[in-house]
Amino acid sequence: MKYLVFLGTVRDSSPPKPPRLGERVAKACVHYLEKTFADADVELIDPLDYQFDQIFKPYFAYHQNEAPEALKSLAEKIDQADAYVMVSPEYNHSMSPALSNLLNHFGASLYSYKPSAIVTYSAGQWGGARAAVNMRTFLGELGCLPVSAMIHVPKAQNVFEESGKFAPTVNDVDDWVGYFGRTLKQLYWWSQAAQAQRKAHDPRRLAKDFKRDPSQRNAPGKDKS
Template sequence: MSYYLVFLGSARESTPPSPARLGLRVARACVQLLEADGARVELIDPLEFDLGAVFKPHFAHAKGRAPEALDALAQKIAAADGFVMVSPEYNHSMSPALAHLLNHFGSSLFAFKPSAIVTYSAGQWGGARAAVSLRTFLAELGCLPVSAMIHVPKAQEALEEDGRFREDPDRWVGYFGRTLGQLSWWAEAAAGHRKEQDPSEVSPAFQRAPDQRNAP
């Protein structure tokens, strides 16, 4: 059984957009569709984490001294087979709340696993432009995004609060399914190969200093 984390990319509880927490509907739809396909799924909501006023990533804490919530999430990221990133669009770019949460963890936790990009908006564009920066961001983390993407315009009209589609559910399920199907295919393939070969043997993680990336 594959295990996925669905990251919600919004920490806002107020309006606009209206209704509030619009992305939660989109994230719940992803969770339900993956679970219907037999996967184990967890929704990761930034509001459930107190990240503090000063940025300090999980990997910067002394061993055993990281906040319990970040430690638990780091373990989930390491255990996951793939990721779904649900993001609104801010200034034609990805959600700062999503970037802030993901930046607390080193890329070695995400690497050699696939991801899927899901964007949404209250308007007509579905947050599509956020996907441009999100592709680069996820590639740098090592969880390469699959080619198909999901964009949900006017998400307040497309989805109920619990993540069910309001109209044309079969079409929506098929639309989401193309992306989530690619995610599942790659996740299962990658998980199988990780059992045969440890990825860190072919590409060791940088864990000492940034100059480990430097050319000789």
């Protein structure tokens, strides 16, 4: 079972303090999946490793074999994955623009028929929960429907060390492990079910993928105005 954990920040300096707070949360998700599920192959996707052209050009807009190597490599990873964990801070009650920018480079044909999990965090008390609201619709449009449970981590700097391990001052580690498990165990169950169903019945024989032209998903009829 292949899992991609997407880190939704490109900040690499202070403020905020500590810098790259989301990296701790993303690594915690990686640790949980690897420790809990023996068949889990987990990779952390850091947007700092994928600095594409400033002028936005999605993967499907390139002609065959013309896309940058980093873009092709990430497209293959997304296509081969069985599930996704999306880790985001909150920007103006919305998800991270760094995360949405990275995910938007690829069409729903790569993400679809696989589950996702929403994980948000903050340095303050809300844990990024408001960002999670619009992440549901965003991920639904990509086709990687999020599981019902979500993870919100307030004051994440007090919960995790830079390594993603729990800070020594955390007294309720078992509670945190159970809290992460409620979401990530749902993700594991759905990823197994979806993988088995994809093997049994090719979903793309039932519904054609939206590839390049928005007209492919238009309602029937012509505009006669």
